[in-house]
Amino acid sequence: MTRTSSARTSVRSRSAYDGFPEHIRPSMTLVLQQLVLGVLIGGLYGLAAAGLSLIFGVMKVLNVAHGELIMLGGYGAFWLFALSGLDPFAALVVVIPVALVAGAILYWGLFGWVVRSHEETRIKNSLLIGFGLGLALHAAAVLLWTADERSITTAYAGSVLDVGGVSVPLVRLASLVIAFLLIGGLHLLLDHWRWGRAIRATADDWEAALMTGIDVRRAYLVAFAIGTALAGAAGTLVSVGYSISPSIGLEWTLKALIVIVLAGLGSMLGTFAGGLILGVAEACSAMVFGGPYREVVGLVIFLIVLVARPQGLFAK
């Protein structure tokens, strides 16, 4: 079943649609192929959004450098692979703890100051800090790794699973499964771990959490560290199934924001589902309107959800 394929555009049926531009030729296989690819990237959108959603929901702070943290996670895995040949999936075991610590440091150094201010000014201050941090991380990444696009090419990078003519790249499938496991794990942590519950209480009503004896600042720190760790994990998966460059940060922050608006706050599994929906919607619009419109659909969804259901699809 598994074989290596390079350029493989799966256009098979050539009947009544011959002569139509390729991107609107509705071959069933092509449609399924695009949907599958949409789901695969959607899992990463969900994972990217989960970290940002957690931080935003708990701290009421928007870290627009989240995409840059994803980018750094990708380079972390890239470095480990290039320098020591560590498998990118195994690299998660290194990247996640390192990102956890990096998140704690970022909280102590930057975002911990923001939460001292009044709730309404938090967002504004966090935007300023986030943009500054994003620019700095972008510049640092260019210095360290140049502006070239890179991806991790493992020995099994080209392996695909062929399901009735639809190719499922194994690396991306593994990434989807890992993204799901990480989000499921986060869901369990928030439900059952002592500090997970403290984080949920803080997200809901931080004053009531304080009166319950919860160290709210500590809950912020834990949430920020976990959110950053998820960004690191997402970056690693992006670098292995897709590609990274120092400038991907903003794009990933935007995707994450769209998913958060789509899914709403408060449910990690909902966020994952929101990611899948965005991935599929992008794939559909690329098929119907052509590749260049892939990015537009997210923004359209963004607007529709804001107007029709501002709390998001899965908000509790």
Place this chain on the structure above:
Amino acid sequence: MLHVDSVEASYGAFLALSGVTLEIRAGEIVALLGPNGAGKTTLIRCIAGLLRPRAGEIRWDGASLAGVAAHRIVERGIAVVPEGRRLFATMTVEEHLDLGAFAPHAHAGRAERLEEIYAIFPILRERKRQLVRALSGGQQQMVAISRALMAAPRLLVLDEPSLGLAPRIVESILGVLGEINRRGVSILLVEQNVQAALVLAHRGYVLESGRIAGEGTGAALMNDPHVKRAYLGPLALRL
């Protein structure tokens, strides 16, 4: 046990408390009365560490609470049942009770305390897996009180626990406060239901426009025509 000493507090330019002094001794139930806007909730926020007094001092066991973080105040033995209950919308009854014992000191004996609470409020045991928003107002108030009790407080502060509840429910909740007090927990009770509060309380204070305008035993306050007329407003007609 708790000494509030000439406390001044303000929201921006608005002076909400000016020179409030009161005391709660071990084992007491103290009622805090007064019209809306008198500063009762402000005083509670000061005691809970959510608002820092501009002047004056709050002492607990003789030590100042100035600069003690709000969650540490819970650890020292003061638990607050906030106005409007402030329950966590996405959590079950059981999760609230578990979180109530979040502070390290409360964590150890939480199993026994949970049993005690279920004995006081048997309905909560039946409803323990339900989200709090599925509960009635009275049951939600029981959850709020229980969450505070899970912190093993020596002083329980309640801000208008009867707000919006049916009279029969209020009676049973106030009755439970008496029971809790007999188990050794001191109580500071802010109540609109003046008569019920004064029957329950050993002593009471009347707060008006951010000042203490009267104090005395429950019976004395209830019979003080000046207090009735001047500070309890229309409610005094019911006394």
